[in-house]
Amino acid sequence: MSPLLGAAAAGAGRRGEDPLLGALDHGLLVSVGWDPATKVLAPAREHLLLGYPVCRVVGCELEAWDPIGVRTGCQPRLRASGLDMDTFCAAGVRRRNRSRDRCCLVCRIPGFQRPVAANDLCLSCDGLRRRRGQTVAAHVGGDEHFQPARPRPSLGVCAVQACQRLAAHAGAGLCGAHDWSWRLAGRPDLAAFRHAAPPCQGDRSGRAVLAGLAENTALEVLYGVQASLAEGRRVMLPVVRGAVEHLRRRAAAGVADTVDASPTRAPVRWFLAFTADRVGLVRADVQTEQAKDVWDLRLWGAAGRLSFIGTGSAGHIGGRPSQPITQPWLKHAAKAWAAEALTTMTPGPVRAVISAVGLLSEHLARRDDAGSDPARLDHRDVQALLARLAHLQRAGRLSAAARARTLTHLARFLRDCREMGLTQPGAVLAGLGDDVVLRRAELPPPPHPENEPGRALPQTVMSQLLDPDNLALLEQMAGPTIRAAVELGAGVGRRTAELCALRLACLDHDEHTDAEGERRASPVLVHDMPKVGKLDCRLPIHDREAAIIRAQQQRITTAYPDTPPERLVLFPRPLTNPEGTRPITTSQLQRTMRAWIHALPHLDGPDRDAAGQPVPFPRDRITPYAFRHSFAQRHADAGAPVDTLKEFLGHDTIRMTLGHYRITAGRKRAAQDALGPLQIDARGRPVRPDLTGLADAEAPREQIGQVAVPFGVCTEPSNVNAHGHACPFRRHCTGCTYFRTDPSYTPELHAYLIHLLADKERLTAAVPELAEWARRDAIPTDEEIEAVRRLPRANDELLASLDDADHAAVEDAITTIRAHRARLDADFPAELAGLTRHPAPVFFPTIEQRTRAEADRG
Numbered sequence: 001m002s003p004l005l006g007a008a009a010a011g012a013g014r015r016g017e018d019p020l021l022g023a024l025d026h027g028l029l030v031s032v033g034w035d036p037a038t039k040v041l042a043p044a045r046e047h048l049l050l051g052y053p054v055c056r057v058v059g060c061e062l063e064a065w066d067p068i069g070v071r072t073g074c075q076p077r078l079r080a081s082g083l084d085m086d087t088f089c090a091a092g093v094r095r096r097n098r099s100r101d102r103c104c105l106v107c108r109i110p111g112f113q114r115p116v117a118a119n120d121l122c123l124s125c126d127g128l129r130r131r132r133g134q135t136v137a138a139h140v141g142g143d144e145h146f147q148p149a150r151p152r153p154s155l156g157v158c159a160v161q162a163c164q165r166l167a168a169h170a171g172a173g174l175c176g177a178h179d180w181s182w183r184l185a186g187r188p189d190l191a192a193f194r195h196a197a198p199p200c201q202g203d204r205s206g207r208a209v210l211a212g213l214a215e216n217t218a219l220e221v222l223y224g225v226q227a228s229l230a231e232g233r234r235v236m237l238p239v240v241r242g243a244v245e246h247l248r249r250r251a252a253a254g255v256a257d258t259v260d261a262s263p264t265r266a267p268v269r270w271f272l273a274f275t276a277d278r279v280g281l282v283r284a285d286v287q288t289e290q291a292k293d294v295w296d297l298r299l300w301g302a303a304g305r306l307s308f309i310g311t312g313s314a315g316h317i318g319g320r321p322s323q324p325i326t327q328p329w330l331k332h333a334a335k336a337w338a339a340e341a342l343t344t345m346t347p348g349p350v351r352a353v354i355s356a357v358g359l360l361s362e363h364l365a366r367r368d369d370a371g372s373d374p375a376r377l378d379h380r381d382v383q384a385l386l387a388r389l390a391h392l393q394r395a396g397r398l399s400a401a402a403r404a405r406t407l408t409h410l411a412r413f414l415r416d417c418r419e420m421g422l423t424q425p426g427a428v429l430a431g432l433g434d435d436v437v438l439r440r441a442e443l444p445p446p447p448h449p450e451n452e453p454g455r456a457l458p459q460t461v462m463s464q465l466l467d468p469d470n471l472a473l474l475e476q477m478a479g480p481t482i483r484a485a486v487e488l489g490a491g492v493g494r495r496t497a498e499l500c501a502l503r504l505a506c507l508d509h510d511e512h513t514d515a516e517g518e519r520r521a522s523p524v525l526v527h528d529m530p531k532v533g534k535l536d537c538r539l540p541i542h543d544r545e546a547a548i549i550r551a552q553q554q555r556i557t558t559a560y561p562d563t564p565p566e567r568l569v570l571f572p573r574p575l576t577n578p579e580g581t582r583p584i585t586t587s588q589l590q591r592t593m594r595a596w597i598h599a600l601p602h603l604d605g606p607d608r609d610a611a612g613q614p615v616p617f618p619r620d621r622i623t624p625y626a627f628r629h630s631f632a633q634r635h636a637d638a639g640a641p642v643d644t645l646k647e648f649l650g651h652d653t654i655r656m657t658l659g660h661y662r663i664t665a666g667r668k669r670a671a672q673d674a675l676g677p678l679q680i681d682a683r684g685r686p687v688r689p690d691l692t693g694l695a696d697a698e699a700p701r702e703q704i705g706q707v708a709v710p711f712g713v714c715t716e717p718s719n720v721n722a723h724g725h726a727c728p729f730r731r732h733c734t735g736c737t738y739f740r741t742d743p744s745y746t747p748e749l750h751a752y753l754i755h756l757l758a759d760k761e762r763l764t765a766a767v768p769e770l771a772e773w774a775r776r777d778a779i780p781t782d783e784e785i786e787a788v789r790r791l792p793r794a795n796d797e798l799l800a801s802l803d804d805a806d807h808a809a810v811e812d813a814i815t816t817i818r819a820h821r822a823r824l825d826a827d828f829p830a831e832l833a834g835l836t837r838h839p840a841p842v843f844f845p846t847i848e849q850r851t852r853a854e855a856d857r858g
Helices: 008-012 019-023 026-031 075-081 085-091 123-132 136-141 176-184 190-196 215-230 237-249 266-283 328-341 347-364 379-394 400-419 459-465 468-478 480-492 496-500 543-559 586-599 626-637 642-649 654-658 665-678 698-704 717-721 743-764 772-778 782-800 804-827 847-857
Strands: 103-109 112-115 294-296 305-307 507-513 519-529 534-540 604-608 614-616 707-709 712-714
Touching (some): 019 215, 026 215, 103 123, 103 136, 112 123, 123 136, 215 237, 215 266, 237 266, 328 347, 328 400, 347 400, 379 400, 468 480, 468 586, 480 586, 496 519, 496 586, 507 534, 507 543, 519 543, 626 642, 642 654, 665 782, 743 772
Antiparallel strands (some): 103 112, 294 305, 507 519, 519 534, 604 614, 707 712
16 A cells, blocks of 8 residues: 555655645545545545436446436447336346456355356356356255365456456456456557556446556545545546546656646546646745746735736737746846735736836847846936837827836836845846936826726616616526626625625614604625725615625525525535535626626717717726726715715725715816806895806806805805905805805705704703803894795705706706715815814914914004
């Protein structure tokens, strides 16, 4: 018995010799049917991944992979019998004389075992019986002429390494089946035949024999089976047998040597390729991987590969393909940087930096010395690179954003290499000049966010994507699970990885008291945010999303009834997932959604061409992550406070939240033009009813001539000059002729009216803490209440007087202005934005305050 394939204790002492031996789970393999003594893998037929179907014919008990449930050997008899399927299967099969099943009636005791050849006797016993002219019973029990037959010593096991049957012929040492095959083959060299012959046909069913393989090869095949089980892959015994036979015929020392020469039968080739890949991964380490030009990022716990020799054609700049790094010193520096960066960064940003280094390498290769010596470089090479990228941008071969990203990545790479000490004497960048850097002034500014359209999808596009017919197409292409994931992602705005990893029990309810005083339960989504280290986050959702989750939960519990619910995921992957515990991957969701988007018959955007026809929306902008930006834009347009939106999105800073939605300058200007004619004064009268829009010079002038106050703006000159801190009328805005408001402030005016009414009711009652004169001054007057009530009423009347097209335009303008106002509240304090309140009384002014007051009086 080989120590590599034997007991776990024997392997434990040699784990230092081969990492694969330490990775082999001996207990798992034995539990699924591996026998180290006979080197046979015989799993239970009921095993979830290794099991096999058995022929329906009673007594056959051989593998039957045909969809009808009857093995190939029984199908000719089924056709010849003329019986129906059930009758034929119930009739069963005749008893066979198979040596692997029975021993000779005489030679059957331990040490004296010989296989049956004919008449339930071995070859020797049956030949002697025939020569004596006895019956089988007389030969076994004796008669008046002869004593009972005596058992003969066993001939051992068949000499074929892949066979475990009893030998039937003393000369060749082969079982009956192999002896017959050897004779049919013309009696070739017996030693070679013993090594290469496959197991007998009758021995193949329900097992795979690894005998005859090299010790290392057998170990690799076993690890391939183990890795398949660990990843939830189905392992069919015919595939394992085909792979073992291929390896045995070629006398392979390892699986990787025979993948290219494997049979054209796809499952066998896939199994061999899978096994070679997983074995290579176990035997590799980070140090040896760094010497290669293409890295397997699984060693760093990521997916995919990182290439330092390029992936695209020469001259392709700014796209996905990258250029090879041809200078040895630069390639070594890039590898050193990448090895350190992969410990803290995801593969995407690392690939982007290496791609930028490839562009630098391609540029240096244009030098006379091909950039072979870093000591000969100076800042002129950097300036030449800047000029070349600028030329490519002007020529339309490189976008402004791609140019900015490339230079930013290069600046980071050069800076990090110096901080890592790679430019010190003896290091890979020794001699590189200190001026080989990208200075801050040389980096192009990134595009201003207000000039970019943003990644949020317009509402018209979202409505088309969530159309029932389009969703039905998605379900037809990818199934109900992917459809549920896309629908839920559009509504909850989670990160793609967070959406895919949702657990089955992700739906909960929060109880609260509504405005009528009744207890209600509102649905919430319970999920984790591993990117920011937050667990069990609770996001309020609508009933529509809750219904999607409940329907998906029902599908999953029905599909995996034997798995405990706490182990199930909401969106399980369709393959390599027998228990429903492995979620779909982000790449799978992205690929499926991309195929669906491109399969839609039409997808119109919000813009229209000169003929008034809708312009097709760019389909490459629609990704699962775009739903997150759409979620942020939708809530920002509804006036959600940015700090609340920050918590919804799970961001650490408000700056990150502000980058998830856009309000462009053109959109704000259009909103100003739409709301300008609807501006009213404190008495509810239109300020400029005949003005349809502001001229380009008047728009900034109007903004300079006003200051923001609660519920509107103030145009009083002294207060404007003091930025809202010098109101001469004690801030009674709703009764001031300088006050302006518009329909975008209607929600705040309604809230303020309710606040005034509540204050009046509360203060009208006896309040012992206030003197009578103070109480009279604090109670809102009927005139003030009526003035506030008049403003939202006037706004509603103005909106009602508009036709449908103008009304829709004004509603869109209100959404834009309110979202911009919420963003302004996050960017600037209330004092800087002009949203001032009554100043707090100062009883002991500071020297600074007294100096300022004296300067104001002077």
